[in-house]
Amino acid sequence: MKKLIYISTALFAIIIFAFTMNEYHTSTTKVEKNSGATSLTFTSKLITQDLEKAIGVSSENFDQFDAATERYLRKNFTIIINGNTANFNYAKAQISPKATRLYFEVPNVGVIKTIEIRNALLVNEFADQQNFMTFNIDGKRDSFVTKKGSERGKITL
Numbered sequence: 001m002k003k004l005i006y007i008s009t010a011l012f013a014i015i016i017f018a019f020t021m022n023e024y025h026t027s028t029t030k031v032e033k034n035s036g037a038t039s040l041t042f043t044s045k046l047i048t049q050d051l052e053k054a055i056g057v058s059s060e061n062f063d064q065f066d067a068a069t070e071r072y073l074r075k076n077f078t079i080i081i082n083g084n085t086a087n088f089n090y091a092k093a094q095i096s097p098k099a100t101r102l103y104f105e106v107p108n109v110g111v112i113k114t115i116e117i118r119n120a121l122l123v124n125e126f127a128d129q130q131n132f133m134t135f136n137i138d139g140k141r142d143s144f145v146t147k148k149g150s151e152r153g154k155i156t157l
Contacts, residue, residue: 025126033137040106048100059095078118116154123148
C-alpha cells in the first residue's frame with residue numbers, strides 16, 4: 001500500500017510539473033561605455049535555436065547565418081542617442097549550440113544624456129519574448145525590458 005501511495009504521488013508530481021513547465025523566451029543586451037571611451041559597445045545574447053527560427057537560416061552555415069543575423073539585427077534594433085538615430089557597426093556573431101552572442105558598436109560617441117533603444121528582437125516569433133537591456137555608461141547603471149507591444153525603452157543619464 002505504501003508503495004502504491006509513493007508511486008501515485010510521484011506520478012502526480014510529474015504530471016503537475018509537465019503541465020506547469022513554461023518555455024521562456026528571453027535575450028539580454030549589455031550596453032557599455034567606459035569613461036574616456038569613444039565607442040558605445042553592445043553585446044546581445046540570444047538562444048541560438050530561437051534566432052535560427054527568426055532568420056530562417058541554420059547556424060551550421062556560419063557565413064549565411066552571420067549575414068542573415070546582421071540584416072535581422074538592423075531591422076529590429078534601433079539606437080537613438082540624445083534624440084538622434086545612431087548607426088552601428090556590426091562586428092560578428094559568436095555561435096554555440098545553446099546561445100549566440102552578437103557584437104556591435106556605435107563609434108565616435110560623445111556625452112550621452114539620453115539613450116533610447118528599440119529592441120524588437122524575436123518579439124514577432126514568440127509572444128512571450130522579453131529582451132532585458134542593461135546599461136553601464138560612464139559608471140552610471142540602468143536597465144529596462146522590452147517585449148511585444150512595448151519594444152522601446154529610454155534612459156536619462
